[in-house]
Amino acid sequence: MVGSSSLFAASSAKRCVWAAALLILMGSAGCQSPPLKQPGSGGADGAEQKVVLTVWNDWTGQDPTSETMRGLLGKFQQDNPDVEVRQQSILRDAYRSRLKTMAAADELPDVFLIWPDSMTREFVRGGLIQPLDDMLNAHAGLEAGFMPHSFDSFTVDGGKYSVPLSMAPSSFVFYNQAIFNKYGVRVPQTWDELLAAIRIFNENGITPIALGNKSSWVAPSFIFSTLADRMTGTEWFRDVISQNGAKFTDPIFLKALHLLQELVAAKAFQDNFNYIDNMQMEQLYYRKQAAMFVGNGSAVANLIAGAPQDVQESTHLALLPQVPGGIGNPYSTSGVVGAGFAINSKLSGAQRQAAFKLIYALSGPDAQRSILDSNTLVSYRLDVDHSRAHPLFIELHQLMKSVTMLPAYETQLTTAAVEALNAGIQDVLKGGSPEDMARNLQTIQASTFGKFR
Known part of the structure; x- marks a missing residue:
């Protein structure tokens, strides 16, 4: 462990206080103090036993990234028979809330996926995870292999608490060029052109988007984070995150919420958009029932794996257009480095070393190559093999060389504010009051900001 053990092996009572506070930020309460887990390094007779690691992830789907990561975990188990990995895959929609519930009960798994920025800071401030600097120092070339600033969102007070598994831009417009050509629609470059395209597709019985x-995170992550920045610009967002003079009740933010409602009023989306998930959303597009959908970088891998050949060949990528009166950069998308694995602060000895070995196996150079080859972006310095990569992934990779990555609402807001944002956007999409949503979000961000900074 970096530094003295007292830095990160806090008493169970102290962890419980911080964990309870963390859950209060999520709108719940409760805490227990179960016994600490013991490292699996030896039995009563002195015989060597397997080291046991409990591992949580969200690799539940049949998407290429999940399959690749499950394969890497399986290879680690084969290569390390002295380590018993007890892994649990949890649906993404439930993963974060379950993780925070376990944090409040002081029963976190040994190794678990964690998101960058606010979530990492809150877990660090709660004394729940420990830095990976010893592992990074032991593998001197690993950190140097990443692009500049790749570790920034996982760094707190100089310590690095995870290794990014991917790069996660979140807002691309996927469009079917054949459908656009059929109805004489140009790819929208402005808000008015987007509304015109929506009208034409509706007139011809095609769902525009x-x-x-x-799962209430989809619209905030894929659409609103970038749409809001188009209106407010990034500096306003940085100020409202830190509550430095800007507020979510500012007129410029309310305009972004009203733009979202303008899309609903224009019938940009199919009627049941709040009753299907993002995978069903993609299926509508695959069946040519929709001309577009807005998704993240991972949707490219999904499309390559699941869409018919003619849809793959007709699909291209665009960005959300600039909006009237907006001051944000139109050639940008919100996004972050992807999730990474964190280590429970309780781990020491053989368990800690096994956890380091596992994380290296899942995020080191060989793993990064496997992830990239599954048509998933990484922030590790690797070239795409154009002779093997799908043309759409090459298009994505080239696009990312010139697109600015914006800070994402879902990782910059406090976790309590993220929950309020997701619920609020879903309500706004149903016709709820943007003003009420903004007031609630402002109250929660203002009351929780700083507790774990």
Whole structure:
């Protein structure tokens, strides 16, 4: 462990206080103090036993990234028979809330996926995870292999608490060029052109933009984070995050919420958009029932794996257009480095070393190559093999060389504010009051900001 053990092996009572505070930020309460887990390094007779690691992830789907990561985990188990990995895959929609519930009960798994920025800071301030600097120092070339600033969102007070598994831009417009050509529609470059395209597609019985917001994070992550920046610009967002003079009740933010409602009023989305999930959303597009959908970088891998050949060949990528009166950069998308693995602060000895070995196996150079080859972007310095990569992934990779990555609402807001944002956007999409949503979001961000900074 970096530094003295007292820095990160805090008493169970102290962890419980911080964990309870963390859950209060999520709108719940409760805490227990179960016994600490013991490293699996030896039995009563002195015989060597397997080291046991409990591992949580969200690799539940059949998407290429999940399959690749499950394969890497399986290879680690084969290569390390002295380590028993007890892994649990949890649906993404439930993953974060379950993780925070376990944090409040002081029962976190040994190794688990964690998101960058606010979530990492809150877990660090709660004394729940420990830095990976010893592992990074032991593998001197690993950190140097990443692009500049790749570790920034996982760094707190100089310590690095995870290794990014991917690069996660979140807002691309996927469009079917054949459908656009059939109805004489140009790819929208402005808000007015987008509304015109929506009108033409509706007149011809085609859903303009497929949306699946049953899981309430989809619209905030894929659409609103970037749409809001188009209106407010990034500096306003940085100020409102830190509550430095800007507020979510500012007129410029309310305009972004009203633009979202303008899309609903124009019938940009199919009627059941709040009752299907993002995978069903993509299926609507695959079946040519929708001309567009807005998704993240991972949707490219999904499309390559699941869409019919003619849809793959007709699909291209664009960015959300600039908006009237907006001051944000139109050639940008919100996004972050992807999730990474963190280590429970309780781990020491053989368990800690096994956890380091596991994380290296899942995020080191060989793993980064496997992830890239699954048509998933990484922030590790690797070239795409154009002779093997799908043309759409090459298009994505080239686009990212010139697109600015904006800070994402879902990782910059406090976790309590993220929950308020997701619920609020879903309500706004149903016709709820943007003003009420903004007031609630402002109250929660103002009351929780700083507790874990």
